[in-house]
Amino acid sequence: MWTLAGQGCWRRCALAAWATRAVRRGLPAPRPAPTRGAAAESKPPDRSYSSADRKEKIDMSRFPVENTRNFSIIAHVDHGKSTLADRLLELTGAIDKTKNNKQVLDKLQVERERGITVKAQTASLFYDYEGKQYLLNLIDTPGHVDFSYEVSRSLSACQGVLLVVDANEGIQAQTVANFFLAFEAQLSVIPVINKIDLKNADPERVEKQIEKVFDIPSDECIKISAKLGTNVESVLQAVIKRIPPPKVHRKNPLRALVFDSTFDQYRGVIANVALFDGVVSKGDKIVSVHTQKTYEVNEVGVLNPNEQPTHKLYAGQVGYLIAGMKDVTEAQIGDTLYLHKQPVEPLPGFKSAKPMVFAGMYPIDQSEYNNLKSAIEKLTLNDSSVTVHRDSSLALGAGWRLGFLGLLHMEVFNQRLEQEYNASVTLTTPTVPYKAVLSSAKLIKEYREKEITIINPAQFPDKSKVTEYLEPIVLGTIITPDEYTGKIMMLCQARRAVQKNMMYIDQNRIMLKYLFPLNEIVVDFYDSLKSLSSGYASFDYEDAGYQTAELVKMDILLNGNIVEELVTVVHKDKAYSAGKAICERLKDSLPRQLFEIAIQAALGSKIIARETNLIFVTKPGLYGNIWRKGWNQENKEFQKKQEVLLVVSPVIWVTQKCTAKLKLSGMVHDGEGSIHSLTISNYQKLSFS
Numbered sequence: 001m002w003t004l005a006g007q008g009c010w011r012r013c014a015l016a017a018w019a020t021r022a023v024r025r026g027l028p029a030p031r032p033a034p035t036r037g038a039a040a041e042s043k044p045p046d047r048s049y050s051s052a053d054r055k056e057k058i059d060m061s062r063f064p065v066e067n068t069r070n071f072s073i074i075a076h077v078d079h080g081k082s083t084l085a086d087r088l089l090e091l092t093g094a095i096d097k098t099k100n101n102k103q104v105l106d107k108l109q110v111e112r113e114r115g116i117t118v119k120a121q122t123a124s125l126f127y128d129y130e131g132k133q134y135l136l137n138l139i140d141t142p143g144h145v146d147f148s149y150e151v152s153r154s155l156s157a158c159q160g161v162l163l164v165v166d167a168n169e170g171i172q173a174q175t176v177a178n179f180f181l182a183f184e185a186q187l188s189v190i191p192v193i194n195k196i197d198l199k200n201a202d203p204e205r206v207e208k209q210i211e212k213v214f215d216i217p218s219d220e221c222i223k224i225s226a227k228l229g230t231n232v233e234s235v236l237q238a239v240i241k242r243i244p245p246p247k248v249h250r251k252n253p254l255r256a257l258v259f260d261s262t263f264d265q266y267r268g269v270i271a272n273v274a275l276f277d278g279v280v281s282k283g284d285k286i287v288s289v290h291t292q293k294t295y296e297v298n299e300v301g302v303l304n305p306n307e308q309p310t311h312k313l314y315a316g317q318v319g320y321l322i323a324g325m326k327d328v329t330e331a332q333i334g335d336t337l338y339l340h341k342q343p344v345e346p347l348p349g350f351k352s353a354k355p356m357v358f359a360g361m362y363p364i365d366q367s368e369y370n371n372l373k374s375a376i377e378k379l380t381l382n383d384s385s386v387t388v389h390r391d392s393s394l395a396l397g398a399g400w401r402l403g404f405l406g407l408l409h410m411e412v413f414n415q416r417l418e419q420e421y422n423a424s425v426t427l428t429t430p431t432v433p434y435k436a437v438l439s440s441a442k443l444i445k446e447y448r449e450k451e452i453t454i455i456n457p458a459q460f461p462d463k464s465k466v467t468e469y470l471e472p473i474v475l476g477t478i479i480t481p482d483e484y485t486g487k488i489m490m491l492c493q494a495r496r497a498v499q500k501n502m503m504y505i506d507q508n509r510i511m512l513k514y515l516f517p518l519n520e521i522v523v524d525f526y527d528s529l530k531s532l533s534s535g536y537a538s539f540d541y542e543d544a545g546y547q548t549a550e551l552v553k554m555d556i557l558l559n560g561n562i563v564e565e566l567v568t569v570v571h572k573d574k575a576y577s578a579g580k581a582i583c584e585r586l587k588d589s590l591p592r593q594l595f596e597i598a599i600q601a602a603l604g605s606k607i608i609a610r611e612t613n614l615i616f617v618t619k620p621g622l623y624g625n626i627w628r629k630g631w632n633q634e635n636k637e638f639q640k641k642q643e644v645l646l647v648v649s650p651v652i653w654v655t656q657k658c659t660a661k662l663k664l665s666g667m668v669h670d671g672e673g674s675i676h677s678l679t680i681s682n683y684q685k686l687s688f689s
């Protein structure tokens with residue numbers, strides 16, 4: 001691998017930048033990437049032998065439908081979902097109470113490092129109450145808006161939710177969003193006020209908020225401390241009393257919904273299923289509605305929270321199923337499984353997730369293309385909200401354009417690729433999906449549609465070809481103490497937002513609703529909101545369609561050459577400030593080196609911003625040497641060959657590893673004061689690991 005003296009500093013800078021963003025968001029920064037060996041050690045537990053060999057099978061017929069409850073825990077970020085799940089697992093004997101259990105269901109390395117849930121996790125709990133044995137299927141969900149697709153999918157397997165609210169912070173933006181997801185799915189909602197042990201806890205105020213915003217009588221709230229275990233048993237009892245058993249029919253033919261799946265290299269696809277009708281057991285022949293292929297069931301079981309094989313799974317129960325699906329494309333989330341020769345009406349499945357941001361993803365080395373392709377396929381099986389389109393770039397080679405639900409989602413996906421699949425990638429600057437309405441019949445014929453979606457700014461069509469451009473908008477919810485309202489309104493105005501609603505949720509907390517252009521909030525809005533409200537305001541948003549916008553394509557030029565990977569689309573009114581900001585940011589992110597380079601932003605042929613930087617130029621293969629041996633010696637070779645490599649870092653969106661490469665014509669300094677022009681006809685990659 002190529003190395004460059006001082007490269008560690010690049011990576012430290014990238015990590016430091018991330019850390020600053022993360023701290024501002026209230027999220028812990030990731031630890032430095034593990035070494036290859038360490039990455040392998042921290043992978044999910046080895047599943048190379050069947051769990052059936054390890055454990056006694058459970059007889060699930062002990063749990064009739066009326067003794068079954070399926071529920072999710074939903075809440076704003078950090079309000080204590082996973083801690084409550086720990087206590088429920090302990091109370092029901094699923095995990096050892098004497099151990100210091102912390103967020104047991106957050107199994108992924110990325111979740112433990114960042115202290116956030118990104119994947120919904122299922123656990124089947126066995127609980128005796130009033131002389132009856134109950135099966136309580138719990139799904140712990142993520143709180144961050146970027147993972148709300150996980151929440152909505154989880155709710156499809158439930159009849160009720162525990163809506164956890166922090167007794168100090170009260171209702172926050174994701175509390176509202178998650179409540180409405182549950183409400184629209186017509187689920188029973190049990191409000192749980194958590195963290196009553198905190199010094200500043202004010203559960204009575206939170207009860208009133210819940211009554212006012214959600215219209216739930218305050219006497220329905222359960223006040224607990226998940227951390228100390230205070231009153232947690234009453235939560236289990238409320239689940240039994242207030243959440244109805246599933247409405248299912250065990251005598252009907254099998255109808256199972258695949259609501260999640262993972263890929264195991266030894267056992268193939270492991271599908272998480274919720275049974276709406278019938279029974280399934282080992283040896284059954286099942287058919288997938290999606291592929292119409294038939295499979296033999298090798299294993300069924302429940303998660304308690306680890307895999308626990310069972311003889312059978314019955315309608316109303318939630319568990320896992322392994323059926324020899326060896327290819328990731330065979331197990332689609334939202335698929336319906338039925339018994340061979342007993343076809344059923346498929347279950348509604350899930351609305352596909354709508355990506356909010358797109359970024360190019362490329363292998364650091366093109367020889368890694370196939371490995372990365374396979375890693376992306378396996379990870380998207382487990383994270384079906386990511387969309388993948390093939391893409392290619394002059395400088396970065398063949399790759400993909402991936403759609404994510406937000407920037408945190410993008411960072412987490414990238415981190416999971418590295419940690420779970422040892423894959424390193426180059427990510428380009430994220431963009432939102434714009435639309436353009438084409439003006440001529442010829443173009444419509446060429447594109448085969450009148451309205452096209454642009455997920456790569458380099459392909460943004462010229463104004464002469466379109467009648468109008470459209471930009472995505474979202475309905476944002478902000479909850480804040482009222483003393484910050486003025487500043488927040490100014491921030492929203494600066495982001496071209498239109499106010500839609502405003503209401504007090506208690507005496508001094510306010511809920512604001514704004515329509516935002518998505519590109520105005522996707523990058524740094526949350527950070528700005530947090531910093532001007534001293535961390536007290538919370539924010540959530542939902543898709544609100546598209547609106548007409550005056551958009552322009554902005555090119556970024558290095559020494560007069562357009563760099564395709566840096567092209568962006570901006571609103572006309574913001575072009576100058578955005579161009580200036582990008583040039584300044586690029587200047588800061590390029591190391592000051594040996595010769596001058598112009599960084600310019602342009603709208604068509606008009607230059608609107610310029611910065612100058614000194615750039616390091618070398619020919620392929622000499623990075624390390626140049627730094628050590630000195631410039632002049634190497635420079636003589638440049639003049640001879642006229643073929644050099646320029647290395648900069650245009651990739652502003654870096655996470656664990658930063659890579660960059662560009663093909664560029666430019667000028668080179670000969671070390672004695674004169675500038676020679678040159679054409680770069682070759683380029684190589686450089687990785688900062």
Ligand SMILES: Nc1nc2c(ncn2[C@@H]2O[C@H](COP(=O)(O)OP(=O)(O)OP(=O)(O)O)[C@@H](O)[C@H]2O)c(=O)[nH]1
Nearest residue numbers: 077078079080081082083116117143195225226227
């Ligand atoms: N004092 C106190 N702290 C708590 C309580 N419950 C949870 N916490 C703390 O709150 C923080 C967040 O708890 P989590 O359980 O990870 O919250 P979460 O809602 O699962 O977080 P996300 O999955 O990231 O949305 C942790 O530091 C917990 O220790 C409680 O009852 N009292």
